[in-house]
Amino acid sequence: MPERRFPARFQILAYACGTLLLLSLTLWHYLMGHYARILPAAILATLVAGAALLTQRRYLQRGSAYIVLISGYLAIAVEAPYLGTSISLWMGVPPILTTLLLPPGAALLLNMLLAPMWLLLISIALPAPVSGTHYVTLVVISILPLGWYMQQSRLLKSTDHLDTRNGIISRDTLSERLVAEVERARALNQSLSALVIHLPQVDMADEQFGQTTRDMLLMTFCRIVQRGSRRGDALGQHQHNVFWLLLANAGEAGALIVRERLMQALGETRLAEIGAIQAQIRICQLADDESAERFEQRLISRGLNLLEPDT
Amino acid sequence: MQRKYKTPLAGLFLLGAGLLAVIVWQESDPIAQALLAPSSVLLALLAWHNLTPRVWRLVVPCCALQLAGLLWRAPLDYAIGLWVWPMLLLPPQPRALRACLLVMAAFGWWQVQSTLAAPQSFLSGMLLSGLMILGLARAAEHTHLRQELENRHRLAPGKAFWSLSRLRQDIEIEWSRRQRENVHVELLVMRPRQRGYSARERLGECLPALTRAFEGCYRVNSHTFGVVLVSPDAQHAVQRRDALIAALPMECRVRVAAVTPDLDPLALGHALAMQTDSLYLAREEESDHA
Numbered sequence: 001m002p003e004r005r006f007p008a009r010f011q012i013l014a015y016a017c018g019t020l021l022l023l024s025l026t027l028w029h030y031l032m033g034h035y036a037r038i039l040p041a042a043i044l045a046t047l048v049a050g051a052a053l054l055t056q057r058r059y060l061q062r063g064s065a066y067i068v069l070i071s072g073y074l075a076i077a078v079e080a081p082y083l084g085t086s087i088s089l090w091m092g093v094p095p096i097l098t099t100l101l102l103p104p105g106a107a108l109l110l111n112m113l114l115a116p117m118w119l120l121l122i123s124i125a126l127p128a129p130v131s132g133t134h135y136v137t138l139v140v141i142s143i144l145p146l147g148w149y150m151q152q153s154r155l156l157k158s159t160d161h162l163d164t165r166n167g168i169i170s171r172d173t174l175s176e177r178l179v180a181e182v183e184r185a186r187a188l189n190q191s192l193s194a195l196v197i198h199l200p201q202v203d204m205a206d207e208q209f210g211q212t213t214r215d216m217l218l219m220t221f222c223r224i225v226q227r228g229s230r231r232g233d234a235l236g237q238h239q240h241n242v243f244w245l246l247l248a249n250a251g252e253a254g255a256l257i258v259r260e261r262l263m264q265a266l267g268e269t270r271l272a273e274i275g276a277i278q279a280q281i282r283i284c285q286l287a288d289d290e291s292a293e294r295f296e297q298r299l300i301s302r303g304l305n306l307l308e309p310d311t
Numbered sequence: 312m313q314r315k316y317k318t319p320l321a322g323l324f325l326l327g328a329g330l331l332a333v334i335v336w337q338e339s340d341p342i343a344q345a346l347l348a349p350s351s352v353l354l355a356l357l358a359w360h361n362l363t364p365r366v367w368r369l370v371v372p373c374c375a376l377q378l379a380g381l382l383w384r385a386p387l388d389y390a391i392g393l394w395v396w397p398m399l400l401l402p403p404q405p406r407a408l409r410a411c412l413l414v415m416a417a418f419g420w421w422q423v424q425s426t427l428a429a430p431q432s433f434l435s436g437m438l439l440s441g442l443m444i445l446g447l448a449r450a451a452e453h454t455h456l457r458q459e460l461e462n463r464h465r466l467a468p469g470k471a472f473w474s475l476s477r478l479r480q481d482i483e484i485e486w487s488r489r490q491r492e493n494v495h496v497e498l499l500v501m502r503p504r505q506r507g508y509s510a511r512e513r514l515g516e517c518l519p520a521l522t523r524a525f526e527g528c529y530r531v532n533s534h535t536f537g538v539v540l541v542s543p544d545a546q547h548a549v550q551r552r553d554a555l556i557a558a559l560p561m562e563c564r565v566r567v568a569a570v571t572p573d574l575d576p577l578a579l580g581h582a583l584a585m586q587t588d589s590l591y592l593a594r595e596e597e598s599d600h601a
Contacts, residue, residue: 015568017441021434045348089390093438096394102447130337134391137330142394144327144354145401147320148362152456153568159465176471176524184525188494188543231487251494 008055015052015068019045019129022075040078044071065101072097073114080121087125089120092138099142104150111139167222167235174236174244175296181234182248182292192286193255195245195262196299197225198306202241209273217274223268224277228261242303255283280306324358342386346380349373365400375399375415378483382419390423393439397446404454416443466530471519478529478537478576485539486572496570499538499555500531500579501563508560511536517560532540535580539570556590568593 015180022045029037048071051064073094083182099107115135120129169177178194185192199221205214225235225245234246247255259281266277282302286295331351355374360366378396380525381389396416402411418441424432451584464477472482482498489496503510522538529537530585538555542548556565566583567590568574581593 010444014441014444014448017437017444021437021441025434059453083431086390086431089423089427089431089435090395093396093442096442098399100397100442100449130379133330133333133337134389137327137334138391138394140327140330141354143358145398147324148364148367148402149363149453151320152460155467156456156463157461158468159463180524183523184541187523187525188492188541190355190492211472230491232484233597247490261592294561301549 003113008061011055011061015048015055015064018068018072019049019052022048022071025075025079028161037078037082041075044075047071054242060145065271069097069101073197077117077121081124083125085125085187087122087231088134090129091122091131091135094118095135095139099146100105104143104146108139108143112307115139167226168218168243169234169236171236171238174234174238175248177234177236178244178246178296178299179292182286182295185248185286188249193247193250193252194286194295194299195247195259195261196282196284196302196306197241198303199277200279204275211274213271217271217277220269220271221266221277221279225262228265229258238300238303239307240302242306243298244303252283252285255285259283272295282306317442319360320362324354328354328358329351339418340385343381343385346377346384348598350377364403368404368408371399371402371408371412375412379415379419382422384503386422387426390426393419393423393435395598397442400443400446400450403457405534409447409450413443452490459500471513471524471528473529475529475531475576478527478531478539480517480569481529481539482574482576485528485541485570489570495542495545497552498568498570498574498576498579499540499552499565500535500576500583501538501559501565502535502580502583505566513560513562513568521555521558531576531580535583537576537579550551562589564589566591566593 001157022041024037026041029035029041038251047067050073051067052058054064054067076090076093080087080090095107095111097108101107102110107118110183119136121137181192184190199217200215202214205217221243222235225243229235229245229247233248234244236246237246238244245258247258250258262281263279266279269277282305284295284299290298321463328351331347331354334345335344335351338347350373353370357366357370367406374395378392378399381392393416396412396419399412416439420436426434428437461474462476464473466472466474485496489492503514511534515530518536518538522528526540527539529539540548540551540555542551552567556563564583564586566579566586568579
């Protein structure tokens with residue numbers, strides 16, 4: 001699920017509304033002389049006010065949502081015995097509050113877990129079967145409007161890893177792209193070359209300096225490759241430290257030039273902890289009658305050769 | 312389109328429909344029954360449907376009217392329904408409808424509060440407005456999700472079908488490749504003459520099969536699809552284009568434009584919507600000139 005971003009202003013307004021509500025409740029109890037019920041309402045009002053203040057910090061948003069949720073639960077639970085028949089109205093508040101404040105799955109689970117408690121509270125004043133059906137119906141129906149949201153965010157998550165990251169094509173998409181490039185080279189009667197690039201420092205950077213250094217290494221590498229190759233040449237990550245650069249319409253001479261250019265640029269770059277980027281690059285050419293699968297196999301075995309330690 | 316991503320959701324819709332049916336069955340007042348039954352049927356139908364924003368635009372007003380009717384008819388029995396109003400704000404919908412829902416929620420509250428004592432009616436009104444604001448805040452997340460959806464490249468996992476933002480990027484790439492490789496690149500946008508979702512879906516399913524692996528298929532807007540065709544020269548391009556149009560599963564209006572860096576696929580899609588001929592070729596001079 002993508003990161004939840006409440007527009008903070010709306011949320012603060014809603015929490016302020018809740019604070020005001022609980023303050024009016026406190027005032028009402030004071031005026032009516034229900035002195036025992038003043039303290040809980042006053043404490044809950046303070047809690048919700050605090051949550052409204054906390055909302056401005058992004059990392060505290062989830063926490064403040066939980067504070068408001070618990071305050072809402074407690075307020076309803078404390079008042080429930082005094083509500084009489086109108087409890088059928090107020091029982092609808094906790095599930096709605098949960099659905100609005102929590103992600104859909106968690107909200108559904110929590111509502112179902114808390115159902116016995118609320119139903120017990122309702123049963124003081126009302127026949128259980130009818131109000132129980134109403135409660136469960138409300139819980140289920142309140143989730144449904146989020147359906148589009150749930151569906152789309154799950155779709156987004158499942159397509160996300162297939163897309164390119166920082167201009168590097170992921171492994172699944174890479175072989176799809178290779179098939180397309182081979183077919184294009186055949187249709188247009190062009191040559192196709194590929195560079196298999198091994199970066200031995202990736203493992204070392206990850207183990208010794210952590211992920212940040214590794215990401216920096218990959219980003220720098222990616223930038224250098226983009227600068228050294230032409231627009232539309234596909235750079236893909238086949239293994240975590242083996243990359244393929246597909247050069248369309250490039251013969252052996254062109255691929256050699258690109259390789260020299262890359263080697264030089266990588267050698268000249270200095271990274272903070274790693275120093276110059278080392279790379280081993282092999283050139284593969286698409287043969288005249290070679291299928292895409294064979295070519296891919298050849299690239300894979302070339303990559304494996306590179307991974308073996310030098311003898 | 313993405314059938315397998317909604318199975319648990321379809322179950323929830325059916326459950327909701329079933330629960331409403333139980334309530335209808337328990338209800339003795341025929342008018343309340345008549346108001347609840349359509350909602351039950353509607354939810355059951357939604358379980359088999361794709362939840363596009365367009366479907367919601369129809370469903371939300373229907374549900375809102377039924378809910379308002381129910382609160383007007385039996386405010387005492389269905390008081391709990393008052394809290395459904397904030398939830399109705401959540402699905403994607405136009406702004407005017409949201410404003411309308413706020414007014415209807417106020418009406419619903421007015422019906423319900425007549426059965427309550429003064430302090431409770433005041434508190435419930437306040438709580439409802441607080442929840443409505445929270446609902447609006449939650450609905451604003453959808454805007455954010457929409458932006459992310461527009462920026463993604465692949466439309467469905469495992470399918471070589473791409474988004475408009477990918478098309479824009481590919482147009483620039485193809486333009487630079489065209490200059491290097493001296494090939495002929497053109498963008499075909501097409502729109503089925505037949506109306507309706509099923510025709511578009513069928514075309515969307517067929518297109519990746521009809522094109523070669525290096526010819527990208529794109530969704531330009533909800534009615535229009537695009538294909539980038541790459542051919543060695545203009546003569547081959549005509550053959551390829553004719554072969555593709557002949558292979559399409561239904562009659563489509565097609566517009567062809569040479570790929571240039573300032574080619575706007577959306578504008579092309581709009582022009583296609585106005586077009587009456589089956590095939591329109593943007594003039595070749597434009598591409599030569601560019």
